[in-house]
Amino acid sequence: MNRIKPLLARVSTIALLLFSITVVCFAQEEPLHIKYWLGMSHPISHLFEVTIEVELPADPKLQSLDFQMPKWSPGRYAVFDFAKNVQEVKVREACPTGLDCTMPDSQVTRVDDQTWRTKVEQNRSAGMSLMFSYKVFGNDLSGTFSQLDARHANLNGGCVFMYILNHKQDPVSLSISAPQGWRIVNGRTEKKDQSEFRFPNWDVMIDTSTEIAPDWTQDDFTTDGKTYHVVVHSMGNEGGKRPALVRDIEKIVRAETAMWGPPEFDSYTFLLHFANDGHSSDGMEHLTSTEIIEPAALGDAGTYEETLDAVAHEFFHVWNVKRLRPLELGPWDFTRPANTRGLWIAEGITNYYGHVMQRRAGLWDDRKFLQALTEQITEIENAPGSKLMSAEESSLSAPFIDDAPHAQQTNLANSSVSYYAKGESLGVILDLLIRGKTAGKLSLDDVMRRMYDEFYLKSPNVSYYLRGRGYRNEDFETLVSQVAGADLSDFFKRYVRGVETPPYEQAFAQVGLRFIREPRAPVTIGITGDESEKINFKISIVRTDSPAADAGLRIF
Numbered sequence: 001m002n003r004i005k006p007l008l009a010r011v012s013t014i015a016l017l018l019f020s021i022t023v024v025c026f027a028q029e030e031p032l033h034i035k036y037w038l039g040m041s042h043p044i045s046h047l048f049e050v051t052i053e054v055e056l057p058a059d060p061k062l063q064s065l066d067f068q069m070p071k072w073s074p075g076r077y078a079v080f081d082f083a084k085n086v087q088e089v090k091v092r093e094a095c096p097t098g099l100d101c102t103m104p105d106s107q108v109t110r111v112d113d114q115t116w117r118t119k120v121e122q123n124r125s126a127g128m129s130l131m132f133s134y135k136v137f138g139n140d141l142s143g144t145f146s147q148l149d150a151r152h153a154n155l156n157g158g159c160v161f162m163y164i165l166n167h168k169q170d171p172v173s174l175s176i177s178a179p180q181g182w183r184i185v186n187g188r189t190e191k192k193d194q195s196e197f198r199f200p201n202w203d204v205m206i207d208t209s210t211e212i213a214p215d216w217t218q219d220d221f222t223t224d225g226k227t228y229h230v231v232v233h234s235m236g237n238e239g240g241k242r243p244a245l246v247r248d249i250e251k252i253v254r255a256e257t258a259m260w261g262p263p264e265f266d267s268y269t270f271l272l273h274f275a276n277d278g279h280s281s282d283g284m285e286h287l288t289s290t291e292i293i294e295p296a297a298l299g300d301a302g303t304y305e306e307t308l309d310a311v312a313h314e315f316f317h318v319w320n321v322k323r324l325r326p327l328e329l330g331p332w333d334f335t336r337p338a339n340t341r342g343l344w345i346a347e348g349i350t351n352y353y354g355h356v357m358q359r360r361a362g363l364w365d366d367r368k369f370l371q372a373l374t375e376q377i378t379e380i381e382n383a384p385g386s387k388l389m390s391a392e393e394s395s396l397s398a399p400f401i402d403d404a405p406h407a408q409q410t411n412l413a414n415s416s417v418s419y420y421a422k423g424e425s426l427g428v429i430l431d432l433l434i435r436g437k438t439a440g441k442l443s444l445d446d447v448m449r450r451m452y453d454e455f456y457l458k459s460p461n462v463s464y465y466l467r468g469r470g471y472r473n474e475d476f477e478t479l480v481s482q483v484a485g486a487d488l489s490d491f492f493k494r495y496v497r498g499v500e501t502p503p504y505e506q507a508f509a510q511v512g513l514r515f516i517r518e519p520r521a522p523v524t525i526g527i528t529g530d531e532s533e534k535i536n537f538k539i540s541i542v543r544t545d546s547p548a549a550d551a552g553l554r555i556f
Contacts, residue, residue: 029166034172034202035172036051036175037051037053037177038174041177044149048135048138048160050160051133052164053130053131055127060122063120063122064118065132067163067164068334069083070206071334072337074203075143075144076143078400079337079404080159082160085159087134089116090134091130093124094131115165116132118130141277142280142282142284143156143293144158145159146160151213153182153213154210154211154212155211156209157209163202164202168201168202168331170201171199172199174205175197178195181214183212185229186211186271187287187289200464203331208287208288209286211271213233217231217234218230223254228253228269230245230270234297235277236296236298241299242298248361252357252358253315256312256353258360260448267288268315269290270289270311270315271290271291271292272307273294274298274303280295283310308358309358312354313351313354316354320345321347324456326342326345327470328340328342328470330466330470331463339396340395340396341392341395341396342471342472342476343398343423344392344395344422348419348423348424352427352428376421381425383417385416385417390497391497392497409540425502426502429502430447430488431444432507432508433484433510434480434484435511437486447480451475451479455470455475456468526545526546527542527546528541540555
């Protein structure tokens with residue numbers, strides 16, 4: 001531990017320097033008064049109608065404003081270029097009510113693939129506002145995209161709302177005009193029929209997933225003085241399971257808050273969609289809510305259990321990733337992909353705790369819990385990419401493997417590995433090793449709580465976005481060694497930054513379990529078909545070291 005103290009001192013110095021630089025940068029830009037208006041006058045067109053109202057200051061140095069659509073959104077790290085669905089961009093200037101003021105429309109110019117620039121009238125009247133408007137096509141129900149149709153509007157702000165360059169940190173407000181009879185709900189809803197919302201900055205606004213529909217339902221419960229809303233939009237038979245679902249969600253909440261302590265919000269919203277369309281499926285974490293989308297109806301076999309699994313994972317993100325976060329995760333540069341080595345911690349260890357919390361909540365027994373761990377370890381150790389890609393490299397490759405679209409053929413199925421599965425396998429081993437080295441007195445729980453305390457609750461703010469500062473992987477490694485009371489740097493070198501097989505036998509022996517490796521026959525021949533081919537079967541993937549590869553099958 002003495003070896004790493006100078007390193008921590010340098011990290012603190014860097015953090016303070018970053019804080020100073022951030023303050024200086026913000027001071028150079030006078031905050032703007034910004035309001036977003038969202039309309040959806042023709043739902044069947046799938047077009048969201050956005051207007052950004054900017055109250056223009058008297059500052060003569062302000063000659064133009066740049067409006068940018070992000071290339072991706074937090075929580076899903078692939079680049080999707082949301083600007084491709086923007087159309088009908090216009091800009092005009094508006095005068096205060098009651099004044100006789102006529103001004104020509106301002107000019108708007110597209111600067112690049114994601115940026116539009118508008119000039120600001122220099123001889124403007126006091127109190128004049130600029131009205132920047134556009135439409136966005138959205139017809140995908142997911143935690144990343146947005147959907148507007150005759151049934152509902154599901155809004156994820158990153159793919160709908162542009163930000164004003166150099167003004168993401170400014171406070172913003174949002175006014176939503178919903179079709180008649182449709183109701184609005186999100187993690188910032190404070191009262192019935194609310195349609196106006198205020199946010200401390202643009203980043204928090206786009207982190208507020210919103211459902212707008214006439215027929216969603218809501219159940220509430222309170223735990224330790226915090227209110228939880230379970231909002232369900234069912235598009236199929238519920239099978240009478242919703243009351244039990246709410247009760248089991250409460251059990252998960254109680255188990256997770258028992259570990260972390262009280263969350264810093266007053267209320268939290270679970271937005272649950274049972275799409276019943278056979279393909280819409282997702283889960284996305286937010287600061288005061290989560291959005292979970294199941295492709296089947298709640299009443300269908302397996303959906304209930306899958307929903308709770310998603311809830312346990314996403315709610316753990318309240319702490320791990322949304323607040324306790326890698327250095328690169330907030331605020332973000334949306335002109336380029338995120339690059340962080342820490343997703344195996346942020347997502348993989350969250351995956352592990354999603355399973356742990358179902359056991360602690362009493363929803364799973366020991367057999368079910370150990371079966372889930374076995375399946376995850378089996379998946380990762382049999383993945384061809386497991387011996388080629390480390391946990392850190394997998395994290396850095398997220399823009400390529402996190403549901404990323406590919407125009408060209410890739411070999412990622414054989415060369416990459418999921419940071420979810422890789423991180424979970426490392427998480428369980430670290431947990432068991434810590435328990436063994438401390439005679440059961442401490443665990444990975446203690447590491448996570450200390451990380452949250454040090455980097456989120458007690459660190460000085462380094463940006464406008466949230467409290468505290470992000471951590472580096474080396475910070476996590478340091479805390480693990482401190483809690484374990486042993487130098488685990490070799491573990492991180494070999495199994496986190498390297499691709500050696502983790503010491504499963506040693507870890508499970510800490511708690512009296514035997515880890516058994518059993519050779520088995522392949523369950524598939526090792527080929528995947530091209531789903532775009534509806535008539536002729538076409539091979540899109542040949543798994544390395546599979547019967548198909550041995551037989552000479554290949555991609556055409």
